[in-house]
Amino acid sequence: MICDTSSLETMLDYIRWGASCFATQGLYFGHGTDNALDESVALVLHALKLRHDLPHMYLQSRLTKAEREAIEALFKRRIMERVPAPYLTNQVMFAGYSFKVDDRALVPRSPIAELIEKRFQPWIQPQPEKVTRILDMCTGSGCIGIACAHMFPNATVDLVDISPQALELAWENITQHGLENRVHKIKSDLFKAVDKNRYDIIISNPPYVSTGEMQVLPKEYQHEPSLGLEAGSDGLDIVVPLLRLAPPYLKPDGIMVVEVGLSADALQERYPQVPFLWLDFERGGEGVLLLTAAQLSQYQLFFREDG
Ligand SMILES: C[S@@+](CC[C@H](N)C(=O)[O-])C[C@H]1O[C@@H](n2cnc3c(N)ncnc32)[C@H](O)[C@@H]1O
Numbered sequence: 001m002i003c004d005t006s007s008l009e010t011m012l013d014y015i016r017w018g019a020s021c022f023a024t025q026g027l028y029f030g031h032g033t034d035n036a037l038d039e040s041v042a043l044v045l046h047a048l049k050l051r052h053d054l055p056h057m058y059l060q061s062r063l064t065k066a067e068r069e070a071i072e073a074l075f076k077r078r079i080m081e082r083v084p085a086p087y088l089t090n091q092v093m094f095a096g097y098s099f100k101v102d103d104r105a106l107v108p109r110s111p112i113a114e115l116i117e118k119r120f121q122p123w124i125q126p127q128p129e130k131v132t133r134i135l136d137m138c139t140g141s142g143c144i145g146i147a148c149a150h151m152f153p154n155a156t157v158d159l160v161d162i163s164p165q166a167l168e169l170a171w172e173n174i175t176q177h178g179l180e181n182r183v184h185k186i187k188s189d190l191f192k193a194v195d196k197n198r199y200d201i202i203i204s205n206p207p208y209v210s211t212g213e214m215q216v217l218p219k220e221y222q223h224e225p226s227l228g229l230e231a232g233s234d235g236l237d238i239v240v241p242l243l244r245l246a247p248p249y250l251k252p253d254g255i256m257v258v259e260v261g262l263s264a265d266a267l268q269e270r271y272p273q274v275p276f277l278w279l280d281f282e283r284g285g286e287g288v289l290l291l292t293a294a295q296l297s298q299y300q301l302f303f304r305e306d307g
Pocket of ligand 1: 105106107108109110137138139140141142143144160161162163166188189190204205206207208227228229238
């Protein structure tokens with residue numbers, strides 16, 4: 001191990017030590033947590049198979065040799081291999097729900113979670129009960145679509161991805177959430193294999209990292225499937241076809257929400273005529289656009305000319 005652990009005895013010792021080690025080793029935090037202490041807590045609790053609501057008095061418990069070794073093994077992988085913490089615990093919280101996660105799909109972390117928790121208010125009117133069809137395009141682990149299914153109990157939700165591995169994981173999450181009856185997975189290259197359903201909401205966190213950005217991403221991202229990240233020279237290789245192809249799949253009063261991250265400037269520069277609404281998030285995050293079905297139809301001309 002990188003540091004001397006011989007004087008550590010309790011859970012608290014390990015949590016504190018892990019946080020200090022992570023902070024000094026230049027790790028990147030951005031896969032479900034944003035700081036060293038939260039990651040240390042998550043890994044220690046996972047190694048000991050304890051819940052996050054563990055009463056604080058137990059933090060003083062002394063650990064067995066096997067327990068110390070289990071914690072150190074996880075810390076070692078986090079530090080030496082730069083594996084994102086959720087790939088070590090195989091669990092992540094998104095929009096208040098627990099999801100299984102592994103390297104078949106990206107670690108869920110989209111700011112769109114906040115929008116889902118608010119049931120897309122004020123953009124979806126008047127009642128959530130009226131929402132009957134939702135499409136989560138580029139679903140990965142299924143987190144966005146499954147969280148939507150919880151928030152819109154009358155909705156059928158389609159989860160689309162081109163990756164069979166991601167869809168396997170999405171299916172495991174669908175069954176873990178007991179939503180087999182109204183959440184379906186579809187293997188498709190964007191809309192190619194999607195029936196011409198009319199959706200109330202199309203939501204997508206597609207790949208949007210430009211080739212240049214890919215070169216400078218922290219090492220943690222190398223553990224994620226590049227299919228979920230990389231999207232050409234300006235990061236718009238998937239986003240633009242999505243905007244072009246979406247109109248026939250939306251109800252007349254439907255909305256489309258797409259995360260484009262740091263490629264927002266490139267998109268806005270390419271289509272200065274299109275009034276993208278860039279959403280604000282209380283918990284942070286940016287680069288998420290919203291267009292109504294009417295706007296998408298009105299500005300199709302620009303997306304068509306482009307492609
Ligand atoms: C950024 S990840 C998002 C995963 C998930 N929505 C989330 O927020 O955690 C993008 C996903 O898009 C999928 N993808 C890439 N190209 C695609 C395409 N042409 N059609 C459908 N899915 C695609 C990838 O397999 C990956 O799972």
